[in-house]
Amino acid sequence: MKNTIISLRNAVVEYDGVEVLGGINLDIVDKQFVTLLGPSGCGKTTTLRIIGGFANMKSGELYFGDKEISKLPPHKRQVNTVFQKYALFPHLNVYENVAFGLKLQKLPEKEIRSRVQEMLELVNLIGFEKRSVNRLSGGQQQRVAIARALVNRPKVLLLDEPLGALDLKLRKEMQIELKKIQQNLEITFVYVTHDQEEALTMSDTVIVMKDGNIQQIGTPVDIYNEPINAFVADFIGESNILDGIMHKDRLVEFAGNEFVCVDEGFAPDELVDVVVRPEDIKVVNQGEGMLTGVVENVIFKGVHYEMLVDAAGFKWKIHSTLCENVGDLIGMNIEPFDIHIMHKMKEE
Numbered sequence: 621m622k623n624t625i626i627s628l629r630n631a632v633v634e635y636d637g638v639e640v641l642g643g644i645n646l647d648i649v650d651k652q653f654v655t656l657l658g659p660s661g662c663g664k665t666t667t668l669r670i671i672g673g674f675a676n677m678k679s680g681e682l683y684f685g686d687k688e689i690s691k692l693p694p695h696k697r698q699v700n701t702v703f704q705k706y707a708l709f710p711h712l713n714v715y716e717n718v719a720f721g722l723k724l725q726k727l728p729e730k731e732i733r734s735r736v737q738e739m740l741e742l743v744n745l746i747g748f749e750k751r752s753v754n755r756l757s758g759g760q761q762q763r764v765a766i767a768r769a770l771v772n773r774p775k776v777l778l779l780d781e782p783l784g785a786l787d788l789k790l791r792k793e794m795q796i797e798l799k800k801i802q803q804n805l806e807i808t809f810v811y812v813t814h815d816q817e818e819a820l821t822m823s824d825t826v827i828v829m830k831d832g833n834i835q836q837i838g839t840p841v842d843i844y845n846e847p848i849n850a851f852v853a854d855f856i857g858e859s860n861i862l863d864g865i866m867h868k869d870r871l872v873e874f875a876g877n878e879f880v881c882v883d884e885g886f887a888p889d890e891l892v893d894v895v896v897r898p899e900d901i902k903v904v905n906q907g908e909g910m911l912t913g914v915v916e917n918v919i920f921k922g923v924h925y926e927m928l929v930d931a932a933g934f935k936w937k938i939h940s941t942l943c944e945n946v947g948d949l950i951g952m953n954i955e956p957f958d959i960h961i962m963h964k965m966k967e968e
Contacts, residue, residue: 624685625650625776625808626671631680633666633832640666642832643680648776648810648825653802655811655819658829659855664812665780667829671810672701672778684775698775704784706765708753714740715749718767739767742801759790766801776808783818795821816856820844828852849965853895860901860936864894864961872961875932877910879954883961893962898926898939900958909951915944 626648633641641663648654656664669675670682673694682690689697708717718739722732740746743763753761762782769777779798783791799822802809813819819826820840828835828843828851836848847853850861864874866886872879874894886892906912913931925943929936931952944950 623650624648626810627681627683628667628670629681629683631667631670631682632678633663633670633675634678640832641670641677644832644834646827646834646837648808650775650808651806652824653799653809653811653822654825654827655813655823656827656829657813657816657819657855658835659814661831662829663832664814664827664829666832668701668778668780668810668812671776672699673697674701699778700769700772700774700776701778701780702762702765702769702782704781706761706782708761708764708768710752710754712753713749714745714751714753714756714764717753717764718771720768721772735771736767739771742770742804743767743797757790758786759794762786762794763797766798770801770805774807776810777802779809779811781812781814783813791818798822820856826856828855830855845960847895847960847962849962850893850895851965853893853960853962858898858937858939860896860898860934862894862896862934864892866890866892866961870956872959875911875934877932879910879959880956881959881961882957883959886961886963891964893964895960895962896954896958898937899924900954901936901938901940902953902955903927903938903940903942903944904951904953906949906951909953911952911954913950913952915946915948915950918943918946 624647628644628646630643631641632643656667658664666675670677677690681688715736718736719732722735743766745763753764783794795818823840826840826843827837830851836843836852843856847856853859854861862874864872866872867889869884870881872881872894911931913929913936915927916930917928919926924939924941927938927944929938
């Protein structure tokens, strides 16, 4: 059975009378890389700040293991936080920055030296001990911030969009590094981002949030392949989302046609959202497909072409390794297991 390390129960947070967390319930499993994902203002950073002790709930409970810790100050929690702004001490060198928290604890110098060296090795900064942090690159500064947070041996590391200030290439490198560090240390990472690709790349578990509420929790594969509603489908990756009618189990109507699908458990003739990923539409010759469309736009994306196709009154986004020309008539096929049916989202 998976071991839960952090639990939020009915967590409500208000700022100036506006509710930013709407009574969420969340269990975070120990030794996992867990990502809070969602657009700006969805409540992901507020959730992180509650866990870290930097924000208070109007109501609700926060457990670390079986201990309620919502009133515990940040420095007494077994968590550390890495922020987007690294907040390094500019007058201290790399070694002194990482050692700072240990010196506050008045640990023996020999132990401090050993633990700092261990952390610098972990983040690939051996040889930088005496370097001024002002002479480091953004990626190196971020590594120092991570080492400083980890040197105290927290049970949980909280990371609030720590890669946001880095360029794309370095950001991708650091995604791999962070995942490797988490696996090596076998501690819990709780990571906040609005970057879907980042969440899918690094996480064991993704928590998708919207308007202060959790929409879906699952593995990256589950979230991508089986989104629970149109918001999740649209936010995670790219999607074609159409109105449909679920006539009966495994039979749905959309885009003016009936399609066999694999979904069940809907009411007869229930109005539904239908999701089809752009890469799941197979382009065939005109007249050979379930649908026929006109190519309106083509963009080369490196590994595939992205086409905008007008078919059955809907603008379809299609990803294909084959290039069609603007104005071409094409056929489109969709396999049953590539059609995802979801209940209509309730209007807020």
